[in-house]
Amino acid sequence: MHVMKFLRLVPFFFFLPGAAHAALEIQVEINSHTEAPPGAKNAPADRHTTMNASLGPGVMVVRSGATYAVYDFARRKRVLVDTANRQRVEFSLYDIVGFRAAELRNREMMAKALAAAKINAPAASKVDAENALSIQDGPPEPLQAHVDGADEVFEVGGQTVFRRSTDAMPVDKADARAFAQFMRYCVGGHPQVLARLTDTASVSRHYVLTTHTVGTTTEDIVVRSVKTIPAVNLPDVADVPLRKPSAPGLDTVDQVLDRAAALTLTDRAIAIERNQKELDAALRDGRGLDAYLRLAEAGLITGQAPRIAPEQIAMVQADANVKLLAPALAPRSKEEAAHAIGAIAQVRGATSMGYMLDIFEANDRARAGDGLAALKMMLRVLETHPAIASAYKDLGDFLYLRFDMPRAWRAWDVGRAMAPQIAIFRAVDQYEANLARMHPEFF
Numbered sequence: 201m202h203v204m205k206f207l208r209l210v211p212f213f214f215f216l217p218g219a220a221h222a223a224l225e226i227q228v229e230i231n232s233h234t235e236a237p238p239g240a241k242n243a244p245a246d247r248h249t250t251m252n253a254s255l256g257p258g259v260m261v262v263r264s265g266a267t268y269a270v271y272d273f274a275r276r277k278r279v280l281v282d283t284a285n286r287q288r289v290e291f292s293l294y295d296i297v298g299f300r301a302a303e304l305r306n307r308e309m310m311a312k313a314l315a316a317a318k319i320n321a322p323a324a325s326k327v328d329a330e331n332a333l334s335i336q337d338g339p340p341e342p343l344q345a346h347v348d349g350a351d352e353v354f355e356v357g358g359q360t361v362f363r364r365s366t367d368a369m370p371v372d373k374a375d376a377r378a379f380a381q382f383m384r385y386c387v388g389g390h391p392q393v394l395a396r397l398t399d400t401a402s403v404s405r406h407y408v409l410t411t412h413t414v415g416t417t418t419e420d421i422v423v424r425s426v427k428t429i430p431a432v433n434l435p436d437v438a439d440v441p442l443r444k445p446s447a448p449g450l451d452t453v454d455q456v457l458d459r460a461a462a463l464t465l466t467d468r469a470i471a472i473e474r475n476q477k478e479l480d481a482a483l484r485d486g487r488g489l490d491a492y493l494r495l496a497e498a499g500l501i502t503g504q505a506p507r508i509a510p511e512q513i514a515m516v517q518a519d520a521n522v523k524l525l526a527p528a529l530a531p532r533s534k535e536e537a538a539h540a541i542g543a544i545a546q547v548r549g550a551t552s553m554g555y556m557l558d559i560f561e562a563n564d565r566a567r568a569g570d571g572l573a574a575l576k577m578m579l580r581v582l583e584t585h586p587a588i589a590s591a592y593k594d595l596g597d598f599l600y601l602r603f604d605m606p607r608a609w610r611a612w613d614v615g616r617a618m619a620p621q622i623a624i625f626r627a628v629d630q631y632e633a634n635l636a637r638m639h640p641e642f643f
Contacts, residue, residue, distance in 0.1 A: 223256035255378035256432035292609035299605035365406035460614040471587035488519025500590035503622035537567035589618035
């Protein structure tokens, strides 16, 4: 017997009966409380959040306090706007699903490692992880639902993960999907439960999400109002300036990315012209290492190194420092990376282009396992040479390995915006395509 026949449709919502519409406007209050596990200290403080959201086909605007976020599912972007300081920052929707997919794998590996080591420590179950992250990978556990008093209760694999009140307003399929998308991005819930919320085509007055990670967290979600509207009233985010790198409270990563986001075509043209002039001078003066590094820099800026005459190629290849450096630029192991770092150190005194050597060394240090040193070195380069597009691929990789997905994708995005033709970014394109194929519900 389907439980939906028990849902009571009550008039606590304000809506426009009979009006054609393509969107919902909702107000939601969320109270979050965490019970720490026995013996644990410093449980997270209780949180109270109010959100006002406009939900429509392909777009979602969520306001909370002095900020709002515009989720553009067609472009797969979200823009965060700080109305108090009148500034905006653009992010990718892929960073959310990318983080959750990676974190799901991370939690699975941790649970297996604890079990293999026979360590008596609390570890979240597969269902716990899926419920907290709103994502799943692999065969699902069975979903069951039953009515308990005034609530519909959802269980996955025999574990209660979600409740919703049977006080509900019927909505059409598109509105139900939009509401489930709001829950997925802004609140949480098991993927199978969110799919059911779409299928049941209604919005309830009250939801309770229970997750077990470090302790037990209860998210008490009250839908204060729902209004059907003709369309989402999109704010004109283009009128809001990009956040400036000089904004207070920013660390070096944000400063570098904000500077890159504001880079203009003129800025890039100046960098390309400067590189060409310096390359011409190095070739004219017979400075083989400088010419080699200028050629490499041009490739990193535009994706294509300039053509030079055969005799110039021969001069560059004959340079002793080039012979020492070139074989060390693609290490395949930690041992080879250590050798490469040594080779780079030997040629530093022969060139004024230390920042190009820093790019090479940052990648070598990452290969050697020193990710923090790699990150700091790449940031130092981009602080003074923001037009080197390919370096943002490396920066994004370093941030990704630190699970800083929002800024990893920002780095990849600003690099692709500068020079989408650079082949190194194809790996990011493919990764995004795989995420969209494996988790289409996020889009």
